[in-house]
Amino acid sequence: MADWSRDLEKWVPRLIATWRKRKPQRRGPSLPENSLSPEEIREVGAGVKQLSHGLTRNRELAGARYMDDPKLLGAYLLFYWPVSYAQARSTLGELTSRPKAALDLGSGPGPVAFASLDAGAGTVVAADRSKPALELARTLATEAGEGIATREWSPEKPLPDGKFDLITMGHVVNELFNGAIEPRAALLEKILERVNPRGSLVVIEPALRDTSRALLQVRDVLVSRGYAVRAPCLWRGACPALIKESDWCHAERQWRMPKLVEDVARAAGLHKESLKMSYLVVAPKGETWAEPPSGAVFRIVSEALEGKGRQRFMGCGPEGRIGLAMQDKHENEKNRLFFKMSRGDVVRVTNTEERGDGRALTDQSTLEILASAGRPVGGGTA
Ligand SMILES: C[S@@+](CC[C@H](N)C(=O)[O-])C[C@H]1O[C@@H](n2cnc3c(N)ncnc32)[C@H](O)[C@@H]1O
Known part of the structure; x- marks a missing residue:
């Protein structure tokens, strides 16, 4: 099982404590620090159901300001946060070098940013357009005794200053430009200019058919412009999964699902027994594809x-x-x-x-x- 499972377990009480601190004081017996009460599970489950419908079924929340709604931000924190953290740790496990400086764009409350720190990044800047989400990321950093810088960012604004060994974008690209491929590719090109030599841009997206195919289309534009894909592709041409409308390509990883996620998933009618996602690790311009093993x-x-x-x-x-x-x-x-x-x-x-x-x-x-x-x-x- 993944060696980052313990790191994730350490985050669970921090997520719960941070969420509880934001709620009006409740009376009654003290609550366990690692799990939610039945009433809390129902409350968070209802928010997660709403997020899941809006982000995966009818997609009406994609690109909307759901992170500014305290109920939905709280639901995100207690369910999608640990899922995104685990997806990021699993993806970062494919990198061969430890980043010194990392930037997380579309960070929300920071699951991917903290995953980068826990995976060995020296510093991380979390950037998003949602002030409440960034504030939550800062609170979590205090709770964990970790350092994190935050910046307000959206694609039409300049990127945070500096160059980075790792830039991550977790579940954000699919929310940009109303699904248009070319502006997404152009944005990623601009972002790749800020990646140091031998560094990586890591994009993680939902494993839905449409969002995965859109990521593959963006990949094809970048590949046609000379960028090398570090993972997952060993094939250097146009993506063969795009030939048939019904095909797509996604990853699936096993994980030790925290009880918190299990409880909320059950209440929201969702399944997270395994981690499903689509991802892409891209090298900055000028770097060549790694030679695949022989045979x-x-x-x-x-x-x-x-x-x-x-x-x-x-x-x-x-x-x-x-x-x-x-x-x-x-x-x-x-x-x-x-x-x-x-x-x-x-x-x-x-x-x-x-x-x-x-x-x-x-x-x-x-x-x-x-x-x-x-x-x-x-x-x-x-
Ligand atoms: C699904 S959340 C992902 C959060 C986190 N990266 C993760 O992987 O769990 C998408 C994030 O993208 C941000 N976002 C969406 N559209 C954006 C935009 N136009 N500019 C900046 N951030 C945006 C949202 O505020 C939200 O925090």
Whole structure:
């Protein structure tokens, strides 16, 4: 299980304490510091339901000022905050260098900013247009004894001063420019000018079909303008997941879900047993793509697709996005990890046979997991 789970557990009482301090004093027995009372769960669950509807179903809250509404900001803090923190830690786990200076744009109350700090960033600036969200980030920093700077920012305003080793944007790009791809790509280009050499721009988006496809379209514009993608793509051309309208590409990570999230998810009728997201790690202009490991290498981009007597996955690598299949009867000790692969793993196969839209592994094939989901892929820089 992820090694940042303990860090996240430490945040839970801070989130709850900060949320409670903002409420009128309640009478009654003292409340546990790590969990909410049934009444609190109902209250937060109702806010999360409203946020979830507005951000994922009808999307009427996307781009709206929901962070300025105390009830919705409180619901965000106790549910989406830990989810975004975990998504960010999992994504930052793919970076090979520790950032000194980090900037988090569209920070809200700072889950991604604090994830960067906990992952080893020296300093972080959290920037958003919502003053209440930034104030909450500062309160959390005090609660945690961590240092964080905050700035008001929106895309039409200048970026905070300076250059950064890491710039993060968690669940914000999909809220900008009414869905238009070109202005998003232009904004990311402007932001990439502020990324130091060997640094990264990390964009995390919801795993919805539309928001994921939009991120892939932005990726394609950046790739066509010469930017290198550090993760998750091993394929350097236009994204093959965009060919069919029904396809998209997203990540899924296992996590130890805090009880707080479990309680609120149940009340809001949501599921967060695993972390689903779309993400992109982009290098600043002038850097080349990392050389992939040698051989037939793929990132697994689907869940296991069970068939009769066989299993199939979609893999995406230097030769494109193809199916990888193996019949149960061909399992042996050289290839059995095929049945243990997860979405996001990077694997190498040998001795496969061309089959339909992809490759089949046989009892002559080998399969190696080169990097588990969320871990850096080895291989030199071109
Ligand atoms: C879904 S929240 C994400 C918060 C946090 N980054 C995370 O990953 O959980 C989206 C954030 O983007 C901010 N945002 C939306 N539109 C914005 C804009 N035009 N300018 C600046 N921030 C904006 C909102 O205020 C909100 O804090």
